[in-house]
Amino acid sequence: MAIPRILVVDDDPDMRQMMTQFLRQHGTIALPASSETEVRSQIDSGRVDLVLLDVMLGDENGLEICKRLRREQSIPIIMVSALSADHQRMEGYAVGADDYIAKPFNPELLLARVKAVLSRTRRSSSLVHRRNTNSFEFNGWSFDAKSGEVLSPTKVQVALSRRETALLQVLLANPHIPLTREEIAENLNVTGESQRADEAAGRAIDVLVGRLRNKIEANPKNPQILRTERGVGYVFAVDVAVLET
Amino acid sequence: MAIPRILVVDDDPDMRQMMTQFLRQHGTIALPASSETEVRSQIDSGRVDLVLLDVMLGDENGLEICKRLRREQSIPIIMVSALSADHQRMEGYAVGADDYIAKPFNPELLLARVKAVLSRTRRSSSLVHRRNTNSFEFNGWSFDAKSGEVLSPTKVQVALSRRETALLQVLLANPHIPLTREEIAENLNVTGESQRADEAAGRAIDVLVGRLRNKIEANPKNPQILRTERGVGYVFAVDVAVLET
DNA sequence: CCTCTTATGTAACAGAATGCAACAAAATCG
DNA sequence: CGATTTTGTTGCATTCTGTTACATAAGAGG
Numbered sequence: 001m002a003i004p005r006i007l008v009v010d011d012d013p014d015m016r017q018m019m020t021q022f023l024r025q026h027g028t029i030a031l032p033a034s035s036e037t038e039v040r041s042q043i044d045s046g047r048v049d050l051v052l053l054d055v056m057l058g059d060e061n062g063l064e065i066c067k068r069l070r071r072e073q074s075i076p077i078i079m080v081s082a083l084s085a086d087h088q089r090m091e092g093y094a095v096g097a098d099d100y101i102a103k104p105f106n107p108e109l110l111l112a113r114v115k116a117v118l119s120r121t122r123r124s125s126s127l128v129h130r131r132n133t134n135s136f137e138f139n140g141w142s143f144d145a146k147s148g149e150v151l152s153p154t155k156v157q158v159a160l161s162r163r164e165t166a167l168l169q170v171l172l173a174n175p176h177i178p179l180t181r182e183e184i185a186e187n188l189n190v191t192g193e194s195q196r197a198d199e200a201a202g203r204a205i206d207v208l209v210g211r212l213r214n215k216i217e218a219n220p221k222n223p224q225i226l227r228t229e230r231g232v233g234y235v236f237a238v239d240v241a242v243l244e245t
Numbered sequence: 246m247a248i249p250r251i252l253v254v255d256d257d258p259d260m261r262q263m264m265t266q267f268l269r270q271h272g273t274i275a276l277p278a279s280s281e282t283e284v285r286s287q288i289d290s291g292r293v294d295l296v297l298l299d300v301m302l303g304d305e306n307g308l309e310i311c312k313r314l315r316r317e318q319s320i321p322i323i324m325v326s327a328l329s330a331d332h333q334r335m336e337g338y339a340v341g342a343d344d345y346i347a348k349p350f351n352p353e354l355l356l357a358r359v360k361a362v363l364s365r366t367r368r369s370s371s372l373v374h375r376r377n378t379n380s381f382e383f384n385g386w387s388f389d390a391k392s393g394e395v396l397s398p399t400k401v402q403v404a405l406s407r408r409e410t411a412l413l414q415v416l417l418a419n420p421h422i423p424l425t426r427e428e429i430a431e432n433l434n435v436t437g438e439s440q441r442a443d444e445a446a447g448r449a450i451d452v453l454v455g456r457l458r459n460k461i462e463a464n465p466k467n468p469q470i471l472r473t474e475r476g477v478g479y480v481f482a483v484d485v486a487v488l489e490t
Numbered sequence: 491c492c493t494c495t496t497a498t499g500t501a502a503c504a505g506a507a508t509g510c511a512a513c514a515a516a517a518t519c520g
Numbered sequence: 521c522g523a524t525t526t527t528g529t530t531g532c533a534t535t536c537t538g539t540t541a542c543a544t545a546a547g548a549g550g
Contacts, residue, residue: 076365086351086353086354089354089357090353090354090357093354093357093358093360093361094357096364097361098361098362098365099344099358099361106331108331108335109331109334109335109338112334112335112338112339113338113344115338116338116342116343116344117343117365119341120321120343120362120365161525161526161527162526162527163526163527164526177364202528202529202530203508203509203528203529203530204527204528204529206507206508206509206510207509207510207527207528207529208527208528209509210508210509210510211527221509222404224393228407228507228508228509230407230506230507230508230535230536230537231506231507406535406536406537407536407537408536408537447538447539447540448498448499448538448539448540449537449538449539451497451498451499451500452499452500452537452538452539453537453538454498454499455498455499455500456500456537458499459500465499466499473497473498473499475497475498475545475546475547476496476497
């Protein structure tokens with residue numbers, strides 16, 4: 001890979017400055033940011049390999065940001081925080097952080113951990129880096145997020161409705177992770193804000209899942225891709241390759 | 246979805262015991278080991294997803310082992326050590342560890358970091374790198390962990406329920422090892438986070454075993470594969486071949 | 491060999507979760 | 521607008537899984 005690009009998110013200018021400077025002195029590209037908006041625009045621009053995310057960000061909450069980012073993207077995130085109690089660390093891991101580093105920290109150690117996270121990412125996904133990811137492959141199927149086109153293993157195009165497409169996207173972003181109906185429902189409405197609170201109260205998700213299964217499962221009666229996790233929800237149970245375009 | 250298999254490498258039997266037990270109580274399969282030879286044979290058998298590696302292993306050196314493993318394999322490694330100085334941690338990262346945890350540690354936190362590393366691996370895995378241990382054979386039967394498909398010796402497909410599949414996986418991972426009902430129950434809940442503590446209080450496991458026997462034993466009344474260990478629990482009493490795909 | 495005790499096997503039941511067809515409401519399109 | 525497609529709702533069928541009660545089997549001790 002090229003030079004790693006690291007997004008440093010901290011609301012304290014001194015800390016931001018210290019971190020970015022140190023990282024830059026050690027062969028990385030460090031980009032400063034201080035709000036979720038900035039973070040998003042940087043990530044969306046596809047120029048970030050890893051996020052160093054402070055937990056306490058003025059009026060924003062790093063944990064919340066992490067949780068949201070994790071749902072949509074697969075960018076590695078290292079949380080940084082003065083909150084070092086075990087339960088606080090665990091909370092960080094719980095929202096999907098790849099590592100959790102307590103302040104104050106040894107910059108050298110930070111660097112080592114950054115490298116560890118980056119190296120694992122690289123090691124396990126040789127070519128692929130999810131930047132502006134708009135094309136996926138799984139089980140011989142391919143999905144182009146840009147056009148919403150879905151091709152079967154035999155290269156036949158399959159038409160999905162909008163809702164079905166949205167569901168597929170949510171699943172593709174969280175392969176192997178069981179999602180509750182609530183989580184799915186929340187993430188289905190990509191654009192609009194929250195709908196009714198009782199979202200997914202009904203069986204809408206079940207039915208939607210069934211419909212998607214009918215289109216992408218070889219044998220919908222015995223789903224291998226979109227599996228039920230009884231008592232929990234559903235899992236996208238196959239590996240997903242993310243292709244750049 | 247497959248149960249993560251964790252190799253616990255420590256030369257102190259108490260510590261090994263504590264760690265494996267705790268990990269097993271939290272939805273993973275933990276395999277103990279204490280020497281590089283053992284580590285290699287386990288890894289080569291393809292049944293390991295992550296290695297927890299103690300740094301000080303009697304006359305062997307965890308750091309060296311880590312370095313060598315890293316050169317050949319891309320298996321995730323978390324180093325565990327009583328050496329907690331920054332330079333010692335950095336040495337761990339330098340030899341390729343994915344994380345470095347200082348003893349004594351909070352088991353919950355260990356678990357969180359294990360999960361973080363595993364999830365990172367999975368998240369960034371592409372089709373090329375899918376885990377290579379998804380097929381087993383025993384007594385003429387075959388089981389594909391990826392699809393959950395079970396084929397009888399006569400190549401007839403047999404449908405197992407989710408719970409039955411999970412049981413079979415636990416057994417396959419521990420052939421010839423008698424498992425108590427508690428151990429089985431603990432390892433059954435792969436996905437769900439917390440489960441009731443009184444798990445296996447009732448006879449649920451017995452019934453489940455009976456159901457699985459009805460499906461995979463030639464003569465369920467005289468089980469040859471899934472045998473009862475009176476006063477103890479159950480054993481998977483035949484050899485298991487692990488096939489790569 | 492018999493009896494007593496305990497562990498295991500299992501059929502039957504119950505409650506819950508899920509699948510799904512059919513319908514109805516909403517959205518989209520021309 | 522009317523036609524068509526999409527999406528949510530509902531009710532019922534099906535599947536799953538733990539519990540219970542009773543039958544059997546395995547030991548232990550005489």
